[in-house]
Amino acid sequence: MSLFSRLFGKKSQPQSQFCQADDVLIENTNIKEALSLSIVFKGSLNFNESDLLDSLRKLNPTLKNAQYQTPFGQLDEGSYALVGWGKHVVKLFGINAPYPVDILEECVTPAHYSQELKEQIRHNDSHLLLYYVGYDQDVLEQYLALTYVAACFEPFNALAVINPNGHTSLPVNVIHKLIADKDGINSLCYCLPTFFCGFVKYDVENVKGVWMRTYGASVFCLPDFAVLANTHDEGEYYFDMFGNILQYLRDSGATMVPGDTMEVGDNKIMSLRAPKGDEYFLKDTGHVLVVEINNNSI
Template sequence: MSLFARLFGKKSKAENTNIKQSIGLSVVFKGSLNFDKDKLLDKLRFLDSSITNVDYETPAGDLEQGVFALVSWGKHVVRLIGFNEPFPADVLETCVAPAHYSQDIKDQIRKNDSHVILYYKGNDEDVLEQYLALSRLAACFDEFNALAVINENAHSSLPTNVLSDLLSDENSAKSLCDCLPLFFCGFVKYILEDAKGVWMRTYNADAFGMPDFAVLANNHDEGSYYFDMFGNILSYLRQSGATMNPGDTMEIGDNKMLSLRAPQKDEYFLKDKGNVLVVEMSK
């Protein structure tokens, strides 16, 4: 068994052993891993002014192969595992290809040399707070040749400097939380050969105990409309605790009605580990 295989199964006293399924984010870098832990923690304190004490532990000591550390503050504990090798290309592509930043930046990200994986192992039960903790720590790597932060389950990614800028501003950080499709619940568009239009859907809403939403739009130009719609619906569900199921309807303004149904048999591409509801519009 390799060293990193053993580390993935290793638990520290600081970690919450009751977490069955840890959420995670990854960070990809240009060049080999090389960061200063003190500067990393200083940046974390800057992004979260509520932090009074933060610890950086290396339970296995310094490693030549990569990094294994635990970063903890307040209720939060993050397991950090770093590899001096590129992030898996197939997984990376599902997160980079649909992203809304330039092709040049995407090409740089695809040529990454190393990466770290951050797993939430703390005690905050709010999944959004867990993601914020991971995001703040991920953004701290911006000063150490980090290229992008990857949310594998959401099929989403953001350049590290963009995420750092968002979290540095209170209003922008609030937007990141209020509009989940920005990063935490990815918004993906794709075309299928037999489809008369463009499929658009969210990913990872199940992490928040909510359904994902999908729609067959007429064209790419409707992307902004459905991005805002899905973001508003997810925000409403998260804040109200309400649920939505196949057969439900909702008035959304402009005398339009939204109805929900389960994916049909020939819509197999919508079926994954989460619960997906297909939106149909009518006047």
């Protein structure tokens, strides 16, 4: 039986007969659009349940009861499994084929690691899609669950973890270091542009300066932010600024809309506006606010 037939064919029992139990992982069918991350590998997918669980459980004591299940048995064409603990269930769908090039380029080209590693990632041989299908309602907790699972693949020839929603990626060893360390987890959680909301810099033809923006904040019900900076050297300043603003909005529940202003120190005022008509490159499925910094004349 083919992979797709086994995944999407007729089920052996109706959905109403399934129940949540301590020893059975059940997907949350109420999730409309599952949050996802991807992993790209050198060579074919090659991992087993025992070693994978061992790698996962070493990351954090809270994962000691993690389970791995293959609802359709072993698949020759790829892999399909559920990994879960507590409220979390993550669906793994693996394919022994390179990751889609267009999506990969969006996430690898703007990333801040070596060109040599980028070339290795571009020449990946297989990939794994991770979907959050658990029961925690907090998007941040969902992302952390996905990242824990992604990090445990470091010993299995994984190259990088891809966040298509955030237009970003990180080498898998960096993800592993972040998720295995308290300070690293804090960086992921309290500075969203580290990975969960991408921070991208790009040049636009016939535009003086460098556009910088976040991607993927909409899954947190937050706006993305963009700015036309003077040079690439201002990247760290705006990375920190956008991270701080996103964290403030998430913590406080406050909102920001075009026309809002905020003091940003050094006698400067930040004002927000919607993208202009010719700023087509800022218009996507999310809600983008353009930042402009002016001297405070009051």
